[in-house]
């Protein structure tokens with residue numbers, strides 16, 4: 001074996017695929033009983049509707065190299081993501097756009113009038129120098145829209161007041177002075193035609209790749225464990241960085257999600273794939289209705305049933321799956337100490353969302369894995 005990869009998420013699979021293509025023998029281990037990490041999806045058994053077990057995943061990118069790479073393993077549908085939000089019992093389009101603004105202020109502002117109104121409401125902070133998510137959001141959209149659509153949703157999602165969150169988190173949410181309500185600005189987007197799992201299985205369908213599931217790197221009863229591997233061969237580690245060092249530098253805070261999935265006896269529950277709930281009075285952040293991700297499968301999906309999942313967010317304990325780095329100032333200080341510890345680990349390469357404690361979309365995880373392969377491992 002030439003390389004051990006811990007974690008079969010898109011980061012680990014990309015490195016495995018590149019290494020095998022270059023003639024290297026690779027073992028990929030994952031403690032879960034399936035490949036694909038958080039992008040994994042499966043058919044819900046009663047209805048056959050594809051559900052994303054770890055939350056809805058929408059592929060989008062403007063990186064031509066990544067787009068060319070992923071298209072080697074799957075075709076993508078023409079799905080375009082749009083999200084709506086329920087505030088005080090009324091549904092508004094997201095991201096915040098002229099439609100949202102006019103509906104919220106019960107007005108018919110032109111783009112210029114809306115810009116002027118928002119500028120007058122946003123003058124408290126300069127988004128460029130904002131020190132927190134709250135300051136950036138108010139500087140971008142003004143206090144009334146912030147309080148309606150961002151403040152409570154963000155507090156529910158991150159279990160942290162927006163004042164203590166980094167400003168960058170909100171950069172992901174654009175504001176538009178047109179009626180364009182595409183959620184993503186990227187050049188390419190779509191969903192894998194025959195599902196995420198089929199895509200990811202094709203990435204590792206190679207005689208030089210051995211995949212071992214239900215295999216934990218820290219379990220010393222299995223042969224590919226940390227103690228046996230380190231120093232013997234290069235290791236790509238995509239699990240949580242604090243866990244790797246046995247929490248020596250303190251625990252990094254992560255957010256985890258709980259999904260409450262239901263099969264409902266109606267053909268259509270909410271008319272769209274994702275409905276956010278902006279208010280603190282509703283305990284979940286959003287409801288996913290999976291059949292709407294694949295309108296092209298209408299003839300294969302039942303017309304009298306649908307699958308939904310309510311998403312709840314909370315802090316992760318050590319036993320939970322760490323999904324999102326919370327990234328408070330305290331976390332960033334701990335991360336620096338982990339980076340120091342990584343420097344002395346012999347031939348261990350930390351990657352992916354958990355290994356770098358970074359908020360990475362799928363295309364970013366793939367781009368970063370391609371970089372690691374091309375610039376470090378190859």
Ligand code: FAD
Pocket residue numbers: 006007008009010011012029030031032036037038039054055056057058059060215216217218238239240257323324351352353354360361362363365
């Ligand atoms: P992961 O997918 O987390 O894979 C890491 C793997 O390592 C896991 O399978 C885990 O079981 C394994 N592992 C951890 N510790 C060990 C151990 N000790 N031993 C063995 N194996 C271990 N991206 C988008 O582009 N669009 C989206 O719409 C989107 N939505 C998302 C929604 C949610 C709720 C989440 C959590 C993420 C979302 N993402 C989305 C991001 C996407 O999931 C990641 O970019 C992608 O999965 C990154 O892959 P990764 O390999 O870094 O990590």
Ligand code: UDP
Pocket residue numbers: 085094149150151153154157169170172173276278
């Ligand atoms: N956000 C919000 N209200 C919404 C949707 C998003 O305040 O209705 C904020 C929230 O802080 C969130 C960030 O925008 O963390 C990014 O949202 P996105 O939907 O991109 O996050 P993800 O899908 O990764 O959870």
